Amino acid sequence: MENLLSSAASHDTLPDTFVFPADQRPPASTAAVDIPVIDLSLPRDEVRRAVLDAGKALGFFQVVNHGVPEDAMRGMDAACEAFFRLPAEAKAGFFSEDPARPNRLFSSTVYGAGGERYWRDCLRLACGAFPVDDATRTAWPDKPHGIREAVERFLVPTRALGTDLLRLLCEGMGLRGDHFAGDLSGGDVVVNVNHYPPCPDPARTLGLPPHCDRNLITLLRQGGGVPGLQVAHAGGGGGDWIQVEPVPGAFVVNFGHQLEIATNGVLKSVEHRAVPDAARPRTSVATFILPTEECLVRPAEELVDAKEGPRYRAVTFREFMRVxxxxxxxxESVEKAFRI
Known part of the structure; x- marks a missing residue:
């Protein structure tokens, strides 16, 4: 708990444990690469094509006019920012370093053999029941006042948005509209509220290391208009990192490994990372839709070429997570583990 970054009044110097080697933190490219912004209020045929094209091209896109009420988004932002402003003693009861706990507050994470840590605190919340039940609500923090209600008002329509995007992808790829329903998207919906305090030396550290998401689909609300999300982009031939500029009211959408396996590689899980800011705090909210633990994830038959066969082996989500x-x-590591 003493290492919780958000409990310090300020940070004058960057501790050595947060310093990454230069080859692990290449700067973002200055190339002008725009992440597509898709208006979901347009005709469905047009939206379907745009979502699939953006997913194939970059693996990341932003959506607006998505149906999540603005007051729900603003309420979630305000409640989460207020949570991280609480004094340390008010958050202590929720702090845990046990990764098996579905609801917890933690700070940083050891990354790689060198033991470097990354510059963020995280409030992780899980929801397995819709409509949200009392057991779920009471497992969430009760401070600041109203945070449980704010999470529920945000989470229910955000999950519905994710479900609709999955249906659009199915329609675009020629799958049944409910192909991703049931166990493939029926696990806990997990929310990571990532808080990145101002960093005294952001050029020498990372907020999150390069990674691909483990789940089916992710919806990210970038908070406060402060940029920090960067996406790997091979379009220039060098594997550049491009910055995703926040769009007011938008969600950033990306695909996880389960969607890549289930679509036989038609859609890709793309690496991304987060960087802190020297002067401004940033709080983002990532909503992850996951399979059930025993769900057998495998390429859809409709997307498997009869001659080439599947590109990925079938795997339960539990076994996937172990690996x-x-x-x-x-x-690269995950691809090697599951590619046939």
């Missing part, structure tokens, strides 16, 4: 944690979250 994912063992090899690390980098794309």
């Amino acid at each position: 994912y944690k063992a090899v690390g979250a980098r794309r």
Whole structure:
């Protein structure tokens, strides 16, 4: 708990444990690469094509006019920012370094053999029941006042948005509209509220290391208009990092490894990372839609070429997570573990 970054009044110097080697923190490219912004209020055929094209091209896109009420988004932002402003003693009861706990507050994480840590605090919340039940609510923090209600008002329509995006992808790829329903998207919905305090030397550290998401689909609300999300982009031939500029009211959408396996590689799980800011705090909210633990994830038959066969082996989500944690979250390692 003493290492919680958000409990310090300020940070004058960057501790050595947060310093990454230069080859692990290449700067973002200055190339002008725009992440597509898709208006979901347009005709469905047009939206379907745009979502699939953006997913194939970059693996990341932003959506606006998505149906999540603005007051729900603003309420979530305000509640989460207020949570991290609480004094340390008010957050202490929720702090845990046990990764098996579905609801907890933690700070940083050891990354790689060198023991470097990254510059963020995280409030992780899980929701397995919709409509949200009392057991779920009471497992969430009760401070600041109203945070449980704010999380529920945000989470329910955000999950619905993710479900609709999955249906659009199905329609675009020629799958049944409910192909991703059931166990493939029926696990806990997990929310990571990532808080990146102002950093005294952001050029020498990272907020999150390069990684690919483990889940099916991710919806990220970038908070406060402060940029920090960067996406790997091979379009220039050098594997550049490009910065995703916040768009007011938008969600950033990206795909996890489960969607890549389930679509036989038609859609990719793309590496991304986060960087802190020298002067401004940043609080973002990532909503992850996951399979159930025993769900067998395998390529859809409709997307498997009869001659080439599947590109990925079938795997339960539980087994996937065991391997994912063992090899690390980098794309190359996970690809090697599950590619046929």
